[in-house]
Amino acid sequence: xxxxxxxxxxxxxxxxxxxxxxxxxxxxxxxxxxxxxxxxxxxxxxxxxxxxxxxxxxxxxxxxxxxxxxxxxxxxxxxxxxxxxxxxxxxxxxxxxxxxxxxxxxxxxxxxxxxxxxxxxxxxxxxxxxxxxxxxxxxxxxxxxxxxxxxxxxxxxxxxxxxxxxxxxxxxxxxxxxxxxxxxxxxxxxxxxxxxxxxxxxxxxxxxxxxxxxxxxxxxxxxxxxxxxxxxxxxxxxxxxxxxxxxxxxxxxxxxxxxxxxxxxxxxxxxxx
Amino acid sequence: xxxxxxxxxxxxxxxxxxxxxxxxxxxxxxxxxxxxxxxxxxxxxxxxxxxxxxxxxxxxxxxxxxxxxxxxxxxxxxxxxxxxxxxxxxxxxxxxxxxxxxxxxxxxxxxxxxxxxxxxxxxxxxxxxxxxxxxxxxxxxxxxxxxxxxxxxxxxxxxxxxxxxxxxxxxxxxxxxxxxxxxxxxxxxxxxxxxxxxxxxxxxxxxxxxxxxxxxxxxxxxxxxxxxxxxxxxxxxxxxxxxxxxxxxxxxxxxxxxxxxxxxxxxxxxxxx
Numbered sequence: 001x002x003x004x005x006x007x008x009x010x011x012x013x014x015x016x017x018x019x020x021x022x023x024x025x026x027x028x029x030x031x032x033x034x035x036x037x038x039x040x041x042x043x044x045x046x047x048x049x050x051x052x053x054x055x056x057x058x059x060x061x062x063x064x065x066x067x068x069x070x071x072x073x074x075x076x077x078x079x080x081x082x083x084x085x086x087x088x089x090x091x092x093x094x095x096x097x098x099x100x101x102x103x104x105x106x107x108x109x110x111x112x113x114x115x116x117x118x119x120x121x122x123x124x125x126x127x128x129x130x131x132x133x134x135x136x137x138x139x140x141x142x143x144x145x146x147x148x149x150x151x152x153x154x155x156x157x158x159x160x161x162x163x164x165x166x167x168x169x170x171x172x173x174x175x176x177x178x179x180x181x182x183x184x185x186x187x188x189x190x191x192x193x194x195x196x197x198x199x200x201x202x203x204x205x206x207x208x209x210x211x212x213x214x215x216x217x218x219x220x221x222x223x224x225x226x227x228x229x230x231x232x233x234x235x236x237x238x239x240x241x242x243x244x245x246x247x248x249x250x251x252x253x254x255x256x257x258x259x260x261x262x263x264x265x266x267x268x269x270x271x272x273x
Numbered sequence: 274x275x276x277x278x279x280x281x282x283x284x285x286x287x288x289x290x291x292x293x294x295x296x297x298x299x300x301x302x303x304x305x306x307x308x309x310x311x312x313x314x315x316x317x318x319x320x321x322x323x324x325x326x327x328x329x330x331x332x333x334x335x336x337x338x339x340x341x342x343x344x345x346x347x348x349x350x351x352x353x354x355x356x357x358x359x360x361x362x363x364x365x366x367x368x369x370x371x372x373x374x375x376x377x378x379x380x381x382x383x384x385x386x387x388x389x390x391x392x393x394x395x396x397x398x399x400x401x402x403x404x405x406x407x408x409x410x411x412x413x414x415x416x417x418x419x420x421x422x423x424x425x426x427x428x429x430x431x432x433x434x435x436x437x438x439x440x441x442x443x444x445x446x447x448x449x450x451x452x453x454x455x456x457x458x459x460x461x462x463x464x465x466x467x468x469x470x471x472x473x474x475x476x477x478x479x480x481x482x483x484x485x486x487x488x489x490x491x492x493x494x495x496x497x498x499x500x501x502x503x504x505x506x507x508x509x510x511x512x513x514x515x516x517x518x519x520x521x522x523x524x525x526x527x528x529x530x531x532x533x534x535x536x537x538x539x540x541x542x543x544x545x546x
Contacts, residue, residue, distance in 0.1 A: 154428075179421045
């Protein structure tokens with residue numbers, strides 16, 4: 001596996017692969033790769049000739065409103081605690097990606113992706129609910145960096161986890177509305193044995209919080225026999241942000257100590273009726 | 274020359290051309306092709322193996338604010354008089370494009386480009402001056418449709434006229450900020466013998482207004498010996514919108530009767546000093 005840190009290198013490698021008749025799979029991540037990411041990479045490697053994993057903690061999707069009003073200085077990203085403390089471990093990411101079958105890992109510095117503050121960005125309307133309500137501007141930042149990664153990678157299949165269900169919806173709309181030459185592939189959430197959805201933020205949980213964090217999955221699976229909010233209320237370390245039914249999914253967000261976690265599951269309509 | 278009306282056809286044709294080792298030139302237009310457009314097409318045909326001309330009067334860039342607040346119904350675009358009256362003549366466009374050397378002409382209906390109201394769009398910051406001040410939301414609409422056309426066309430050289438100088442600046446930022454695999458080529462403004470910049474809107478001028486319209490170029494070329502506003506003031510049919518110096522360009526916009534026209538020229542610094 002080759003590790004690249006410049007967008008033009010990624011484009012060149014993937015253009016060359018396609019010119020040689022090879023198909024490209026893209027797995028965009030923020031690093032701190034876990035078994036959930038590995039499952040995306042393995043699926044891409046099984047379905048595509050070349051798999052490129054991207055590792056980039058995108059400042060635009062962290063506390064966007066502050067970002068918008070500050071001059072663009074990379075040191076100022078420290079204003080966002082979540083951005084500053086988001087787990088980073090590139091050497092380990094390289095091992096995980098290579099073991100899962102990636103052929104390329106693209107890990108650019110912020111200066112390569114944003115040499116200056118971007119003035120042309122992507123805006124998402126109608127998603128100011130759920131994560132969009134909790135994190136204003138978040139999906140604009142997501143859509144902007146994903147658009148940029150799609151443009152660097154070129155025509156491909158792109159793999160996203162269902163755990164970030166609303167993000168998946170945003171990426172599908174991005175592709176449809178702006179006609180990106182990308183096929184979005186949704187992959188199931190990977191869970192610990194006790195149901196906790198894998199997330200890079202889980203490493204921030206204390207041992208006690210880690211136990212409490214199972215309340216998200218317990219709440220999802222108790223529905224409709226018990227209200228999700230009632231289940232979360234039984235857990236002293238948990239503070240519910242939202243628990244909602246949207247289309248055919250149950251979605252939940254809660255703060256466990258200082259760590260905000262999200263999860264969702266598909267409703268089995270037969271079981272509900 | 275082949276005429277296409279669906280985005281997936283354009284993508285397929287241009288992907289096939291590139292796969293066969295041919296380079297692609299793209300000339301995005303709103304149709305009503307004149308000698309200015311023909312000069313872009315000829316340049317593209319001289320520099321690229323295949324030239325695709327796009328003809329699409331993009332509702333998003335006409336009175337965007339109304340569009341944003343209305344439900345998406347194609348009949349409602351009639352609210353914008355400029356959109357409704359923008360000249361359209363596809364049979365003639367086909368002749369002009371073919372004669373200038375285009376290999377493909379893509380003229381989609383609105384429903385193909387926007388099957389439903391787009392929720393993911395491109396937003397341009399910092400351009401709320403000049404045309405951006407006169408036409409709020411205009412450059413968001415331009416950037417959105419150009420992003421979509423770039424995604425449908427794939428890697429290419431894209432030809433834009435200098436007459437729409439601020440639009441050219443926006444397109445360059447779009448490409449840089451979102452990393453489109455596109456090389457933007459700027460082409461000089463084509464003028465009538467009396468200096469009037471060619472524009473599709475010129476056909477709306479009465480004979481008297483057509484005479485008066487030369488005041489834009491006369492004002493530009495009188496600078497710095499005479500104030501541009503003073504030159505425009507000598508023309509009873511003209512109402513100045515702005516006359517400004519930005520970087521190394523003089524830019525002017527004025528209404529001639531009911532037709533709003535713009536123009537710009539490069540400042541020869543030696544002559545000014």
